[in-house]
Amino acid sequence: MTLTQETSARTITRKPVPHHASLIVKGKDRTGIVAAVGALLSRHGANIVSLDQYSDNPQGGAFFQRTVFSLDNLQAVLPAIEHDLQERLRADFELEFTLRDLSVPKRVAIFASKSDHCLLDLLWRHRRGQLPVNVSMVISNHPDTAEEVRGFGIPFFHVPSMGPDKSAAEAEHLRLLRGNVDFIVLARYMQIISGDFIEQVGVPIINIHHSFLPAFIGAGPYAKAKERGVKLIGATAHYVTEDLDEGPIIEQDVVRVTHAETAADLQRRGADVERAVLSRAVEWHSQDRVIRHGNHTIVFA
Known part of the structure; x- marks a missing residue:
């Protein structure tokens, strides 16, 4: 060979977007997911820039959400946000999530x-x-x-x-x-x-x-x-x-x-x-x- x-x-390369992160959430739909995500990000001082969601059946169907948020000290705070998401979304709602720094x-x-x-x-x-x-x-x-x-x-x-x-x-x-x-x-x-x-x-x-x-x-x-x-x-x-x-x-x-x-x-x-x-x-x-x-x-x- x-x-x-x-x-x-x-x-x-394209100039990265500073201080922005994406959060993808998916799992079984139930009441309170959007409110829980918003409240968690707000506690960390994050500003939600955009939010899209979809449920194929609001009565226990599959739920999907993409949230982009900004935070001045993003890289320093991301580990704490991820820890809280583990506690709140996985433990309380049994949801999967991915969190990524969009500047990378x-x-x-x-x-x-x-x-x-x-x-x-x-x-x-x-x-x-x-x-x-x-x-x-x-x-x-x-x-x-x-x-x-x-x-x-x-x-x-x-x-x-x-x-x-x-x-x-x-x-x-x-x-x-x-x-x-x-x-x-x-x-x-x-x-x-x-x-x-x-x-x-x-x-x-x-x-x-x-x-x-x-x-x-x-x-x-x-x-x-x-x-x-x-x-x-x-x-x-x-x-x-x-x-x-x-x-x-x-x-x-x-x-x-x-x-x-x-x-x-x-x-x-x-x-x-x-x-x-x-x-x-x-x-x-x-x-x-x-x-x-x-x-x-x-x-x-």
Whole structure:
């Protein structure tokens, strides 16, 4: 296996949001959750900036809440807030929660193959400050995009993955990723991800699929769409699970097409949709706006 790293310039990241934290709460719905969260944060002097909530059934259904709050001495107080949340939400309400300092961007690794439109769009948005992440690295099974990735100052790793046995490539992926990323984006990475890799890497993986799932799975999707005479083409961003292309959906979009457009036209227009859908999914995930629940998601966009 060969390995190439490109690290010629510094990584440019979005300016972090100081003194802001996100609190995600989920569990069985019951009276008093919102009041308890608000009162707890107020006791610590926090100011709630935004609050979104959803219950699929107020009579004991599933409850979800995203709260963003600000506090001048946030980093010093966060441990105490987390301790009180453990006591109040888990002990009294049996709720799960995650608490995160939003001034610390999530670290992402981007996987790509020869097709570069989603990869370069993410890197461009990142450089423009539109994605609140740190791009730790780009990993590709082809060296084609190395020069362009170098121009963004992002480390590039070429890890070949040929044949049905992906174990050597996945072992190298795990070596590169462990301790360095908070989530992974498959930006048209045209390799199957094994269940063993998903389990071992231990972080969320976001994929972009060139259609409304599960339509037109496999090679040549836009040619298949043209043959079927479709009137809409779209893209789906979803979390990766062992069930190929069937993980929880984060975002979808479509564009209307006509009989006069060729398969190449469909592919070009589809690429635009793929870029937009994937960038929104990455942004929302990085801002803790997506809550997974079974095989679907609650998205506070």
